[in-house]
Amino acid sequence: MAGTTRAQQAEQTRHELESAARVVFARSGYLNTKIVDITRQAGRAAGSFYNHYSGKDELLLALAEQIGVDADVIVATQDPAAREHPTMRPHVEVFWQLFTRHRVVIDALRDAALVNADFAQRIQRFTQVQFEPWVDRLANFEKAGVELPASPATTAMLIGGAAENFARLWQGSPEDGLDALVTFVDRGVFGPAAQ
Amino acid sequence: MAGTTRAQQAEQTRHELESAARVVFARSGYLNTKIVDITRQAGRAAGSFYNHYSGKDELLLALAEQIGVDADVIVATQDPAAREHPTMRPHVEVFWQLFTRHRVVIDALRDAALVNADFAQRIQRFTQVQFEPWVDRLANFEKAGVELPASPATTAMLIGGAAENFARLWQGSPEDGLDALVTFVDRGVFGPAAQ
DNA sequence: TGTACATCAGTGAACGCGCGTTCACTGATGTAC
């Protein structure tokens, strides 16, 4: 028993390393970041890093797990009634929120995938899971008589692509960006009458 | 005078290095490619590389220049009459063609930009120039009474984002991909009536 | 046309930089009795 000071200390350091990593990734990008960049930013010795992670990749995985958790929270707090309307807004909104909040880690994962086949696979799976509800929703619209621009799966790709790339380039306020994106997407899916 | 055999030899090697680079970039990605991977693929000694380029970056720039040349060719061979119709097809088509033909080098440039600020700037400029005619066209539509989903500049971003990301993910035939993309984009811009 | 010398594309072993990773050490915390 006694104080858990040792465990707390370790936990604290771990947390500081992860915060430092976010800062440094945002500044220099994942691929340009050296281990000592992270430890220096965290105010720790280089060797300390390996008490907690086997390498930069493992730290990134730890950061990535927090995205999945947050995704569930966002979906849970959405108004269920919003899903009744014929619009892709709720889905696009989840994406938009996740992307703005976790931009740094998402970019880092993308960068890591370029250099590490394991990450590439992981991202592909994650993307697929993320789009499943989109495809389902689009398929329902189609059954209800909507003429999609392409098959549900292809349409989901079109929307997802537009959303990701637009979110990456958009510089204005998040609200305006989301509105423009939703307008564009809903038109592509339903036509302007749906607005 | 006499035979220009020496210059030819150099030219030949240069050409083989560039072909080899394309092959290796396609296989392993730009960032994972080592100089010796390229020279080995080209059947040359490692040192030979530096007779032609100061490094991997310079070789990539040489490859990139060929894209600009090709872009002009594609635009020149397009039917001018096609530009009369109220559709983004001609612009999307140029993009689609360029992307499919030069995928490997475009991806390499993107990868290089992650690690090299100079490339990042260069890509940004290139992207901006590429989208200028899109913005002009969209502004004309707007003047003619079309209600765009957002400002011409923002709409161009939306379309460009959709196009790039979709082109990257699409696995089917180029024709089908282009058709789906154009349908989606034109709906987003004009609504389904324009089809 | 022939000879002697200069130039230059290509070679590949060796060098050395950058950075990830290790490891002997420190001092604080935890445990046994």
Added chain:
DNA sequence: TGTACATCAGTGAACGCGCGTTCACTGATGTAC
């Protein structure tokens, strides 16, 4: 409560791997006369 020992988070200098880059060398072409 006190003492002796064990454990463990953190340290940072040093090691060594991987790979970019160099450079003395080769042999084929080009040039001068």
